[in-house]
Amino acid sequence: MIDWKTKAKQQQEDYLNDLISLMKIQSVRDDTQATDEFPLGPKPAQALTIFLEMAQQDGFRTRNIDNVVGYAEWGEGEETLAILARLDVMPAGNSWDTDPFDPVIKNGNLYGRGASDDKGPGMAAYYALKTLKDMDVKFNKKVRFIVGTDEESDWTGMKRYFEVEPEPTFGFSPDAEFPLINGEKGNVSLKLDFEGGNDGSVQLKSFHSGLRPNMVPREAEAQVTSDDNASLVNAFTEFVAKQPVTGEAVAESDGVKLIIVGKAAHGMEPRNGENAGTYLASFLQTYDIKGAAGNFITLIGQYMHQDSRLHNFDLAFKDDVMGDLTMNVGLMNFDEQDGGQIDMNFRYPKGITPDEIQAKLAMVTTPKNVKVIQGAFMVPHYVDASDPLVVTLMDAYRHQTGDVDALPEVVGGGTYGRMMKRGVAFGALFAHTEDTMHQANEFQPVDDLIMAMSIYMESIFNLVTD
Numbered sequence: 001m002i003d004w005k006t007k008a009k010q011q012q013e014d015y016l017n018d019l020i021s022l023m024k025i026q027s028v029r030d031d032t033q034a035t036d037e038f039p040l041g042p043k044p045a046q047a048l049t050i051f052l053e054m055a056q057q058d059g060f061r062t063r064n065i066d067n068v069v070g071y072a073e074w075g076e077g078e079e080t081l082a083i084l085a086r087l088d089v090m091p092a093g094n095s096w097d098t099d100p101f102d103p104v105i106k107n108g109n110l111y112g113r114g115a116s117d118d119k120g121p122g123m124a125a126y127y128a129l130k131t132l133k134d135m136d137v138k139f140n141k142k143v144r145f146i147v148g149t150d151e152e153s154d155w156t157g158m159k160r161y162f163e164v165e166p167e168p169t170f171g172f173s174p175d176a177e178f179p180l181i182n183g184e185k186g187n188v189s190l191k192l193d194f195e196g197g198n199d200g201s202v203q204l205k206s207f208h209s210g211l212r213p214n215m216v217p218r219e220a221e222a223q224v225t226s227d228d229n230a231s232l233v234n235a236f237t238e239f240v241a242k243q244p245v246t247g248e249a250v251a252e253s254d255g256v257k258l259i260i261v262g263k264a265a266h267g268m269e270p271r272n273g274e275n276a277g278t279y280l281a282s283f284l285q286t287y288d289i290k291g292a293a294g295n296f297i298t299l300i301g302q303y304m305h306q307d308s309r310l311h312n313f314d315l316a317f318k319d320d321v322m323g324d325l326t327m328n329v330g331l332m333n334f335d336e337q338d339g340g341q342i343d344m345n346f347r348y349p350k351g352i353t354p355d356e357i358q359a360k361l362a363m364v365t366t367p368k369n370v371k372v373i374q375g376a377f378m379v380p381h382y383v384d385a386s387d388p389l390v391v392t393l394m395d396a397y398r399h400q401t402g403d404v405d406a407l408p409e410v411v412g413g414g415t416y417g418r419m420m421k422r423g424v425a426f427g428a429l430f431a432h433t434e435d436t437m438h439q440a441n442e443f444q445p446v447d448d449l450i451m452a453m454s455i456y457m458e459s460i461f462n463l464v465t466d
């Protein structure tokens with residue numbers, strides 16, 4: 001049995017030198033400097049070029065594809081193991097204690113943009129591969145270490161790679177967290193489109209709630225008029241007192257402004273928040289609001305309120321391994337004159353499609369004259385936990401860390417893993433380490449990076465010698 005921890009430790013100095021030289025490049029996508037030669041601006045391409053020169057000197061076969069993606073290759077065989085890494089970083093932003101592009105090590109932590117997202121983990125995987133090559137391990141398959149340069153926005157490079165190169169047999173991306181992500185739900189927004197109009201003794205002038213489809217709205221505000229605004233205000237105050245939200249009713253010259261404050265949360269689990277907009281609509285739906293405004297309020301207040309699992313639309317669905325279909329009402333906007341929209345963001349497991357979801361919604365909305373518009377979607381991605389790739393990577397993780405009870409996870413977000421049928425995300429953030437990605441003072445403990453390297457060494461070794 002090879003002692004991978006010792007092997008990784010022996011690489012630490014060279015690894016940090018190469019990593020730090022790459023972290024000094026401000027490889028942020030910059031569309032203002034985009035040219036035909038450098039479609040993402042010059043800096044991501046510069047990081048790619050320097051990495052490929054490094055890999056060539058290390059003895060790898062390399063290729064730069066259009067300055068947006070490239071690879072370093074080793075080994076021979078019919079099958080190809082792909083490692084999907086990347087060299088772009090988020091803009092630094094403000095409030096750093098040190099220069100984000102002049103990395104420093106303090107108290108055992110490497111600080112700098114890209115330390116954890118994702119130059120640090122990517123280069124740990126590269127060094128794992130390089131170590132096996134330098135040990136003269138006999139590879140029974142090809143390994144391609146593929147580096148994108150645009151993960152933080154459109155995946156331009158990685159998409160180009162899969163357009164022009166054959167799909168690898170399987171692979172992993174060191175661009176998320178340990179232990180391993182083998183499933184990602186699909187993601188689609190469906191919008192309900194309303195005309196303007198009011199018809200009832202209570203009039204909804206306007207209604208606004210939400211900032212983004214994938215967030216539970218914290219605030220909601222509606223303008224309403226009625227014959228008896230004073231009793232409306234009283235009823236609202238009583239309603240709010242019984243709910244887990246706060247609210248305020250402000251009398252205005254032409255009616256009442258109602259405000260509710262709930263609790264924001266990520267839209268992938270609406271139960272973690274209190275949706276201010278659906279609470280406000282559930283209050284208003286007891287009033288005589290009719291016409292388009294009435295349909296808007298009824299659909300939110302009666303059908304969507306506290307129903308992230310969609311029982312009211314007869315759409316409750318669960319996959320045994322990927323979990324529930326969930327829905328977040330992320331944006332609710334209505335104006336008496338112009339009409340409005342409700343943005344419903346769905347996270348869907350395998351076994352159901354956006355078209356099926358849309359058809360079920362339409363059964364409720366069509367009689368109300370409300371159109372359902374489907375936005376772009378990402379399909380669910382799942383690699384079976386018994387796939388030899390997942391088994392091999394999980395074994396290496398458990399063996400190197402001693403975390404023997406660890407299990408692969410399904411998440412709501414998107415990683416490079418989904419680029420391949422048999423693709424997963426594997427590392428490199430450990431559960432015990434603070435997540436500082438995209439933040440000021442981004443860091444990664446050097447010990448974590450070296451631990452990740454030893455996990456990647458054992459993983460790649462077992463995959464190329466089995």
Ligand SMILES: [Zn+2]
Nearest residue numbers: 117152437438
């Ligand atoms: Zn990121």
